[in-house]
Amino acid sequence: MLVLGIVLFALGLMFSIAWHELGHFLAARRFGVRVPEFMVGFGPTIFSRQRGETSFGIKAVPLGGYIRMIGMIPPAPGQRIGRSRRSGPFQGLIDDVRADSVKDFRPGDEDRQFWTRKPWQRIVVMFAGPFMNLILAAVLFLIVLVGFGIPTAQPVVQSVSKCVVPASQATTTTDCPPGAPPTPAAQAGFQAGDRIVSFDGRSYDSWEDMQLAIRASSGTVPVVVERPEPNGAARTLTLYPQLIETQLLDLDAARTSGEPRYVSGSFLGLSPIQPVTRQTPEQVAGYVGEMAQRAVTSILALPSKVPALFGAVFLGEQRDVNGPVSVVGVSVLGGEVLASNNAVASEIATMLQLLAAVNVSLFLLNLLPILPLDGGHILPALWEGAKKRIARLRGRPDPGPVDMAKLMPIAYGFAIVIMLYGGLVILADIVNPIKLNL
Structure with missing residues (x-):
């Protein structure tokens, strides 16, 4: 039952990732952006199938997902796609990012690139993914609170x-x-x-x-x-x-x-x-809001959790039950729920509630205004929209798109930090896992 619970919860996480990417995909298609790839996971592709102009597939490492949109990064001002003649410590990286952005470019895609969309359209595309996680969390909480009910303390x-x-x-x-x-x-x-x-x-x-x-x-x-x-x-x-x-x-x-x-x-x-008490639909909104507030508090506290994680991994210290958990750890927690001796309905409700909490965290984490997260694409689009409006009000020409490629060195730095932090959490979940008191 433990293994079955881990597998079922891992599948729930993969569905949450695919559901997130579906939001990006539908919004991109709605605004005419060509999407050549829709993948769940990273690394080597273990399954893919072409549907229309998009290849849908699953990759070997189920730690995330992505869709590839044509022209995520605009070309340098006054420059065609290709290597620039400028030099600098990060110029090679910037040029590689520009080239990768259009590696699937084909004739007719000139007006189907992501960067050519209006700023508000790009914001919608990037926000659609996290928003899908919020919708899924609300639906799961609705099922749990209204359908199953939750333990509610009474003055008895x-x-x-x-x-x-x-x-x-x-x-x-x-x-x-x-x-x-x-x-x-x-x-x-x-x-x-x-x-x-x-x-x-x-x-x-x-x-x-x-x-x-x-x-x-x-x-x-x-x-x-x-x-x-x-x-x-x-x-x-x-x-x-x-x-x-x-x-x-x-x-x-x-x-x-x-x-x-x-x-x-x-x-x-x-x-x-x-006693387990079914809640009203009105109470679900308040419950989701409360969970979001707690998730915000936990996310803001993530940097302060590093010493405790280090101690739990390398010094044998007790694991903080309120600390961060990776997809590995949360899948094991889901397995422990199914392996407990509680009633089946209670186990299902707990797993759904746990998956809903994960989706709330995915919604908030992806809105952080740092690349490569979705919020890191939303912030430049907001800035570009503000610049365009100011230029229009002052009677000046359009300043053009924000050169996202110049932000890539910072994005790579954040990506390395995120991977190191995630690796530490995964290691903690393996050598010193959090246990549910069931």
Whole structure:
């Protein structure tokens, strides 16, 4: 089941990549750009088939994909395609990029090159790929949240902790360490099944809101509960919340902002029930937005994750469960989901939710304004459009396209950094993988 889960999730990732490239392909064709190649993967081609003027295929290394559009890079001003006579430390690279951009050029393609499209059309073509990932993520989240449902904490007690243990010292065992005091909930007489009607004189519909109130509470707190046995009558229990070291609710945001991982907060020792509840379509939009916010925070924190990755790979340090994961690692996580002993519906929902989260990350990562990512093509098109508008307003001639070829040395530098970072993450996923707590 582990192997089957890895294979199925890897196929899901390949579909996500193909779906991304399909967005670029459809938009390019819509604006008359010729697309000679549509490939999923890199390296040697293991399968290809010609359909019309495009060769569709799969390559050996499934770490991405691409479409080849004619004339991605404009020729140098006043120069035909071919080698220039200028020299410089990067001129050979720039000339090679220009030549590669038109290597499939054939008579009749003069007006079908990518660089000849209007700036807004090029922006649409480059944005269409990430946008397809966003659409796929929204559809997957819709299936999971509306079709399957997700565990939703309710103000009903599932279990009562026996003793107080700081979050940084918590273990998976249920035994209390020597000298650990009993929890306030155990002292007050809470039992599994108690429905909390009010906490300190106020009622709460969600456990999350009540959790915030618990952490801010102090002194003597009356709690009204309904106990299912013997007659479901309401009763009042008296709590004396204890101030301890407690885990932050949003660890990623805390790490990014430089705040401590643990803070002081009041603790009771209650765990809520978490029944699987189907959400409404309106809640899906909010959920996708929340996931996008978390993904943005994680992406901004990527450079700061390098020391932890290095320590996990070469120093045997514990892997950060909130750190970056490669396509190798996330496929293994998908395999672990299918190999767990949970209900089949729960396993399917978890895999779809994981794939949706990957697509949200693909959407945001590809919009970064650096070459060779899609955002690195969008930014020059925006700049070109602004220059054209300013020139038109000032009555000056069209300044022409942005010379993308001159940015290629920077693009190659970023590509090397991305490959090195990705290689480090893949290595971490092999030698020190993240494990799901299923």
